[in-house]
Amino acid sequence: MSQLPIRIIFGKEIIRLAEEYGYYAVCADTKCCSFEDFGDIYPERQISIGIAEQNLIGVASGLASCGHKVVLATYSVFATMRACEQLRTYICHPKQDVIVMGTHAGLQTGSEGVSHTAIEDIAILRALPNMTIIQPSDAVSARVLARKALEFHGPLYVRLPFDAVEDINDEATYHVEIGKANWVKRRGKDVTLIATGIMLDRTVKAAKALEARGVNAQIMEIHTLKPIDREAVITAAGETGAIVTVEDHSVIGGLGGAVAEVLATNLPVSMRMIGIQDCFARSGDAEALYEANHMTAADIVAAAEELVERKKIR
16 A cells, blocks of 8 residues: 555656646645645746635636646645636636646545535536546556646546555556546456446455456446546446446446446446445545445445346346
């Protein structure tokens, strides 16, 4: 396991790449991902707004309209809700070249309190035209996606969790492209497990448990929530006829909703959605919250086995 949270790793990597990419930084004084250290190195390229997220987005839009690439960081819940109108009108509509680093996303933030926990952010931003959404799954993918984010042009939301997680990906071989799914395990004939973000770890553990029970599961990582890789989802549905989505977000409008939209209009198959089921987040220990919301590896196993059994009686 990395000793640092993904949000810190991503923030530090973005700073490390700053000289190469020459972007401007806009900060909200929230100390959310080490990105606030940018000004100590490049004071002439940072503007500190204070804790005023709507102004944060407005200033970023102004800089971008002058031809600059802009990176900003704040808590996901404030970037996507408090400043939603500004994101819509001043970033997405004019297609500004702005990276929004949203931290403290998902149930890991339970120890920080429910008011700071974002479980609706993907659903909100998926509805905004021109917005692209990415989410790393571990420290390895955080470093790779940091560079991909800086190479990208247009409105981009990077969803970052609160705490550290185990590394799933191999630094030497991990390669991703924004908009394309990543196959973690291919050619499982019984069921496809589609995971995003830090839920990839639980999904890999679930696949191993399923294998021990005689169920062959393939695993797809969706690091780009919008645009989702429709071709990969349809291919997976055709290969296994059963899909389980796994996310640390509401299944309404999140990964589960996005996959269901693709399947409903192209290749309907049986599916189950592991995630937050139309309820508010709660404060508390993260692992206890995952258990309460039926988002453990055991829950993934149960959902997959149910679908495999359903296929047998069709």
